[in-house]
Structure formats: C-alpha cells, structure tokens
Amino acid sequence: MKSSGKSKPLFCPVCRRLFFTGNLLHGKKLKEGYECVSCGWKYDPVQQKDPDSCSGLNQLSLNDYTAMYHSKLRENPQFCFRNSVTSGHLCPVCGRHAFERISSHDICTQCGWEDDQLMEKEPDKWAGTSNDLCLNDYIKRYRNTLKKHPDYNFAKDGMPKDL
Numbered sequence: 001m002k003s004s005g006k007s008k009p010l011f012c013p014v015c016r017r018l019f020f021t022g023n024l025l026h027g028k029k030l031k032e033g034y035e036c037v038s039c040g041w042k043y044d045p046v047q048q049k050d051p052d053s054c055s056g057l058n059q060l061s062l063n064d065y066t067a068m069y070h071s072k073l074r075e076n077p078q079f080c081f082r083n084s085v086t087s088g089h090l091c092p093v094c095g096r097h098a099f100e101r102i103s104s105h106d107i108c109t110q111c112g113w114e115d116d117q118l119m120e121k122e123p124d125k126w127a128g129t130s131n132d133l134c135l136n137d138y139i140k141r142y143r144n145t146l147k148k149h150p151d152y153n154f155a156k157d158g159m160p161k162d163l
C-alpha cells in the first residue's frame with residue numbers, strides 16, 4: 001500500500017503550494033473539507049473539476065477564491081491564511097478585519113470599507129453604491145492614507161480626508 005502511484009504530492013489549485021502538508025504528514029488521506037494552510041481553500045474535488053461551481057464547502061467558486069487570494073497577496077505579499085483569521089470573510093481592502101460572512105454589508109473597523117460581494121467581484125465598478133469608490137480605488141486611497149498616517153484606523157480617524 002506504501003507506494004501506489006497515488007501518493008505523489010498534491011498542490012493546491014488556488015495558491016499552488018504543497019497541499020495540506022500537515023494533514024498528510026499524519027498519514028491521513030486527503031479528504032473533502034481539509035483546509036489549505038496557505039490560502040484557506042477547502043479541498044473540494046467537485047470544484048477542482050469545475051472551477052466555477054459553488055458546491056458548498058467553500059463560500060466562493062474555485063475561480064473566485066483564486067482571484068480573492070491573489071488580491072490578498074497584492075495587498076500583503078506575506079499573506080498567509082493561518083496567520084490571519086480562520087473564519088469569516090477578510091476585508092478585501094485592508095485584510096485586517098474579518099466580516100462574519102460574505103456580503104454582510106458591515107463596515108470594516110480598520111478601513112471603513114462596506115462589505116459588498118458585487119463590488120469585490122467587479123473591483124473597477126460600482127463606485128457610489130455601498131462605498132464611495134470602487135474597490136481598486138478604495139485600496140489605492142487606503143494605501144496612500146497609510147503612507148501619510150501609518151497608524152490610520154477608520155474606527156478612530158473616520159473616513160480619510162482628501163489627500
């Protein structure tokens with residue numbers, strides 16, 4: 001049983017890193033629902049075959065999850081799922097706050113972003129709806145604000161004034 005062809009390393013389809021090392025180290029088989037330690041994607045064979053399907057294990061389809069993960073990496077190249085939250089939905093702007101669920105329409109305490117899945121899916125659109133700027137511009141403004149005021153915090157300082 002030791003050396004069947006099936007024991008080759010598995011790579012996560014989202015982050016392309018070695019998949020579920022911890023679980024596999026303990027001699028367990030890869031099972032549905034195991035979480036990737038790097039990006040948090042839960043192993044789901046249905047999604048692996050059909051990256052557009054939302055089969056339920058993950059809140060997003062494989063394609064959307066990958067896009068979300070890469071936007072996190074752009075925001076923070078050191079992003080590691082393990083070091084961030086283990087549940088909830090990370091703020092797409094600052095990555096420092098977790099909303100309880102996707103599209104909760106709660107306001108991020110760190111950057112003031114209102115959680116809106118549509119704006120996240122189409123980051124160049126929807127300025128003036130839930131948020132005054134589209135996601136991409138909101139991220140730019142947030143970064144510029146941090147450059148000038150490294151300890152900026154929405155709950156404390158409110159919306160950034162024009163820079």
Ligand SMILES: [Zn+2]
Nearest residue numbers: 012015036039
């Ligand atoms: Zn991964």
Ligand SMILES: [Zn+2]
Nearest residue numbers: 091094108111
């Ligand atoms: Zn935020």
